[in-house]
Amino acid sequence: MQTFITNTKNWIIGFLLIFIFSFATCKYGFKDTSPIPIDVKTFRVNYLENKASYVNPQLSPQLTEKLKQKIINTTRLRQNNNDDAHYDVSGYVSQYQLSTTGISGTNATQSRLSVGFHLIFKNTLDDKKNIETDVMYNLDFDANKTLPEIESSQGPVIVSNLVDAIFNKIFSNW
Numbered sequence: 001m002q003t004f005i006t007n008t009k010n011w012i013i014g015f016l017l018i019f020i021f022s023f024a025t026c027k028y029g030f031k032d033t034s035p036i037p038i039d040v041k042t043f044r045v046n047y048l049e050n051k052a053s054y055v056n057p058q059l060s061p062q063l064t065e066k067l068k069q070k071i072i073n074t075t076r077l078r079q080n081n082n083d084d085a086h087y088d089v090s091g092y093v094s095q096y097q098l099s100t101t102g103i104s105g106t107n108a109t110q111s112r113l114s115v116g117f118h119l120i121f122k123n124t125l126d127d128k129k130n131i132e133t134d135v136m137y138n139l140d141f142d143a144n145k146t147l148p149e150i151e152s153s154q155g156p157v158i159v160s161n162l163v164d165a166i167f168n169k170i171f172s173n174w
Contacts, residue, residue, distance in 0.1 A: 036075060036076070036077065036171065037125070037126075039086075039125060040077065040086040040087060040123075040125060041077065041078060041086060042077060042078050042079070042080035042084075042085045042086045042087070043071055043075075043077045043078075043079060043080065043085055043086065043087040043088075043089065044079070044080055044081055044082070044085035044087070044088050044089065045064060045067050045068045045071070045079075045089045045090075046064075046088070046089065046090040047060065047061075047064050048060055048063045048064045048067070048090070048091055048092060048093070048117075049091075049092040049093070050092065050093040050096070051092045051093060051094060052093045052094060052095050052096035052097070052115075052116075053096070053097075054096045054097070055093075055096070056093075056096055056151055056155075058151075058155065059093055059096070059115075059155075059158075059159070060093060062155070062159045063093070063117075063159055063162060063163065063166075066159050066160070066163045067089065067163050067166055067167065070163050070164075070167050071167070074167075075171065084124070085124065086123065086124055086125050087121070087122070087123060087124075087170070088121070088122040088123075088124060089119070089120075089121055089122075089166075089170065090120045090122075091117055091118050091119040091120050091166075092117070092118055093115065093116070093117055094116045094117060094118040094134065095114055095115060095116030095136075096113075096114075096115055096116075097113070097114045098111060098112070098113055098114075098147060099111065099112050099114065100112075100143065101140060102143070107143075108143040109142070109143050110140055110141070110142065110143055111140070111141055111142070111143045111145075112138055112139065112140050112141075113138070113139045113141070113147070113150060113154075113158070114136065114137075114138050115136070115137045115138075115139075115158055115162060116134055116135070116136050117134065117135050117136075117137075117162055117165075117166060118132075118133075118134050119131065119132065119133050119134070119135060119166055119169055119170075120132050121169070121170050131169060131170065133169060135162065135165040135166055135169060136165075137158060137161045137162050137165060139154055139157070139158060141154070
């Protein structure tokens with residue numbers, strides 16, 4: 001008899017759990033703070049120049065191409081290289097600077113590469129949405145490494161983070 005009661009109890013508990021979870025919902029999502037208006041269909045990314053005092057020759061072409069690809073891959077916009085593009089993106093690398101951030105005794109232990117980008121965004125359909133702002137990315141690394149070593153090993157990370165920051169300024173207003 002006790003086995004029957006235990007089995008019945010287990011069935012009731014199981015039924016209640018199924019009943020409760022069948023009505024429970026969990027909804028999670030991101031709502032873009034500035035969705036792309038439906039009338040915006042095209043974009044243009046101009047060549048992103050390097051005007052920093054130290055010029056990493058790979059940075060500008062990589063930034064330009066990666067930003068184009070990010071917009072193509074994550075939005076519905078089509079690339080247009082004419083002056084009549086609805087979104088027009090331009091700008092330049094404004095800072096590329098090394099500094100020491102950690103010292104032990106008389107030796108540097110930590111260095112920082114600071115890369116700044118000046119973004120100029122024009123919405124040709126709504127001038128109120130134009131943006132001119134700066135984005136920054138800092139990379140801390142062991143001071144025993146040279147700048148060419150860091151550029152070689154961390155170049156893709158630098159470009160990816162700058163592109164994300166630029167993209168977020170344009171499309172999410174972060």
